[in-house]
Amino acid sequence: MTRTSKRIAISTGGGDEPGLNAVIRAIVLSALNRGWECVGIRDGYNGLLAPEDCPEGGLVALDRTSVRGLTHLGGTILGTTNRGNPLRYPVKGLDGQVKEIDRSDELVALFREHGINDLVSIGGDGSLQIAHELYRKGLSVVGVPKTIDNDLDRTVVTFGFDTAVHFATECIDRLHSTAESHQRVLV
Numbered sequence: 001m002t003r004t005s006k007r008i009a010i011s012t013g014g015g016d017e018p019g020l021n022a023v024i025r026a027i028v029l030s031a032l033n034r035g036w037e038c039v040g041i042r043d044g045y046n047g048l049l050a051p052e053d054c055p056e057g058g059l060v061a062l063d064r065t066s067v068r069g070l071t072h073l074g075g076t077i078l079g080t081t082n083r084g085n086p087l088r089y090p091v092k093g094l095d096g097q098v099k100e101i102d103r104s105d106e107l108v109a110l111f112r113e114h115g116i117n118d119l120v121s122i123g124g125d126g127s128l129q130i131a132h133e134l135y136r137k138g139l140s141v142v143g144v145p146k147t148i149d150n151d152l153d154r155t156v157v158t159f160g161f162d163t164a165v166h167f168a169t170e171c172i173d174r175l176h177s178t179a180e181s182h183q184r185v186l187v
Contacts, residue, residue, distance in 0.1 A: 006036040008118040009111065010062065012076040013044040013127030017146050017160025018167075020122065021070035021077055027120055027144075028062045038062040039116065043079040045086050045130070048110045049103055054079075059114065085126065087133055104130075108137045122146050 008031055010024055028038045040062050041047040042054045051058025060066070060078070070077065083090070086107045088100040111119065111134075118140040121131035124147040135141040145152045150161040179186045 006031075006034075006117045007039065007115050008036055008120060009039050009041050009059075009114075009116045010078065010120045011041040011044060011047075011122065011127075012078050012080045012146075013121065013123035013130070014080060014082050014146070015124075015148075016075045016080055017148055018074065018163035019159045020075065020080075020146065021067075021073050023122055023144060023146075023159065024062070024077065025067040025070045028067045029064070032064060039114075040078040044081040044084050044127070045107055046081060046084040047078075048107060048114070049084065049086060049089065082126065085130060087130060104133055104137060108134060108139050111139055118142065120144060124149070125152060128152070 008027075010027055012020055012024070024040070031038050038061075040060045042051075042056070042058055042060060047054050047058030047060075066077075086103045089103040090098050091101050092098050119131065119134065120142045121127055121134075122144040123131070124145070128143045128145065131141045131143050145155045145158045146160055147158050148160045148164040150158055152158055175186050
């Protein structure tokens with residue numbers, strides 16, 4: 001097997017879902033087994049576009065140690081945001097007014113500057129639309145669909161959805177047995 005030297009970045013965008021850290025861990029371990037280096041982008045793409053806003057730095061090295069014990073933890077070790085879309089990035093002008101500008105070309109240049117060959121974007125419809133635009137601008141991208149709404153085209157079930165449904169069902173079942181114990185109806 002030939003190993004290629006690559007540096008891949010992982011980004012999580014939108015809300016958090018059950019299983020996000022497990023997906024990050026799986027990507028990192030798979031990449032490391034191929035001899036690739038992994039970095040995580042903090043808070044969506046803000047880790048590259050506004051690293052000064054990230055107290056621990058905008059990029060974080062991901063290795064076996066950093067992803068150990070993640071599978072049961074909620075949230076995402078990378079942080080996430082549903083703000084900071086590089087296609088409509090909010091910037092305050094000299095007049096104090098906030099306007100949205102397209103920073104996607106700058107973002108692609110930052111990937112190159114940091115020696116990042118490929119992006120794994122974990123997100124819902126908004127995050128994957130951004131990833132698609134970055135792909136159109138020449139960045140190699142893999143999209144991992146994530147949503148508890150299960151509303152992404154061309155996916156049967158997304159991770160997060162099954163866990164959310166299972167958890168909600170379990171809660172309702174417990175309330176049902178409590179209501180029966182008290183001969184009541186809970187709404």
